[in-house]
Structures are given as C-alpha cells and as structure tokens.
Amino acid sequence: xxxxxxxxxxxxxxxxxxxxxxxxxxxxxxxxxxxxxxxxxxxxxxxxxxxxxxxxxxxxxxxxxxxxxxxxxxxxxxxxxxxxxxxxxxxxxxxxxxxxxxxxxxxxxxxxxxxxxxxxxxxxxxxxxxxxxxxxxxxxxxxxxxxxxxxxxxxxxxxxxxxxxxxxxxxxxxxxxxxxx
Numbered sequence: 001x002x003x004x005x006x007x008x009x010x011x012x013x014x015x016x017x018x019x020x021x022x023x024x025x026x027x028x029x030x031x032x033x034x035x036x037x038x039x040x041x042x043x044x045x046x047x048x049x050x051x052x053x054x055x056x057x058x059x060x061x062x063x064x065x066x067x068x069x070x071x072x073x074x075x076x077x078x079x080x081x082x083x084x085x086x087x088x089x090x091x092x093x094x095x096x097x098x099x100x101x102x103x104x105x106x107x108x109x110x111x112x113x114x115x116x117x118x119x120x121x122x123x124x125x126x127x128x129x130x131x132x133x134x135x136x137x138x139x140x141x142x143x144x145x146x147x148x149x150x151x152x153x154x155x156x157x158x159x160x161x162x163x164x165x166x167x168x169x170x171x172x173x174x175x176x177x178x179x180x181x
C-alpha cells in the first residue's frame with residue numbers, strides 16, 4: 001500500500017508523527033511497520049497524472065492521500081474539491097486542518113531566545129516565517145524542527161474541537177490510513 005504526500009518534507013512529517021504517536025500508544029503501528037510506502041507526488045495538481053496513469057490500480061496497490069489544505073490561500077478550494085473527488089472514488093484522502101505541516105511545529109522546538117514574540121497561526125506561511133526567523137532554508141524547516149517534536153507536543157498541536165468534541169487529527173487520520181492493509 002502507498003500513502004501519497006506532496007513532498008519529501010511530508011515523508012519526514014508523517015514518519016516522525018507516526019513514530020511518536022505509536023510510542024505514546026495512540027496508534028498501533030507505524031507506516032513502516034505496516035509496509036505502507038510514503039510516496040511524494042508533488043503538489044495537489046499532480047494527482048491527476050497519477051490517476052491518469054492508474055499506476056496504483058494497474059498493480060492493484062491500495063493507496064491513500066494526504067494533502068496540505070493550503071488554508072487561507074487561493075489553492076484551498078481546489079484542494080477541498082480534489083479531496084471530495086478522491087473520497088467519492090472510495091479513496092481515503094485527507095487535507096491538513098492547518099495550512100501545511102509547518103503550521104504544526106510547536107514553538108518550543110524552535111529554541112527561540114527568551115522574550116521572543118515570534119509566532120504564527122494556522123493560515124500563515126509558517127514555512128517561510130520559521131525559515132526567516134531561524135535563518136534556515138524553507139526546505140529544511142520540517143527536517144530541522146518537526147523532528148524535535150515529542151509525543152506530547154504532537155498531541156497538543158493535532159488537537160481540535162468538532163461539534164464540542166475533542167479530536168486528534170493525525171491520530172485519527174493515521175489509524176484510518178493504517179486500516180488500508
């Protein structure tokens with residue numbers, strides 16, 4: 001089975017989150033444990049090429065999809081539409097609740113100087129803001145800082161409320177993905 005993601009940073013994001021959530025007893029296995037390959041396909045627009053090629057179908061490989069929601073940008077609606085289309089075809093597809101994986105990085109992992117007022121919200125371009133604040137390349141933000149996240153920090157940033165009920169975004173999503181195989 002395969003989990004399709006946008007870029008190689010997403011592989012780091014998913015693997016680290018799964019490892020920590022498994023350590024904390026929130027998911028039973030990692031994607032590696034279940035032999036689910038995490039495959040970067042580029043942005044949301046590239047899925048159509050995958051689907052046209054029907055590679056997964058041709059080899060009868062079950063797959064699921066995780067995309068950035070791009071919340072707060074003009075791409076958001078097209079991503080919502082793409083997710084709906086995939087779901088209609090019976091494919092497990094999710095969008096992040098926040099703009100992109102970088103928006104989930106806990107400020108404590110950035111090792112900011114005392115008194116720093118640096119922050120970002122769910123729709124900010126967190127990748128760009130963090131890169132500038134830390135003087136690092138945008139492509140290194142997840143590699144450098146997401147990998148420092150503890151199980152508790154991941155649970156903290158994945159928590160959201162729906163219909164007055166507390167939920168855990170990646171815990172629920174990963175459990176659903178893991179049920180593929």
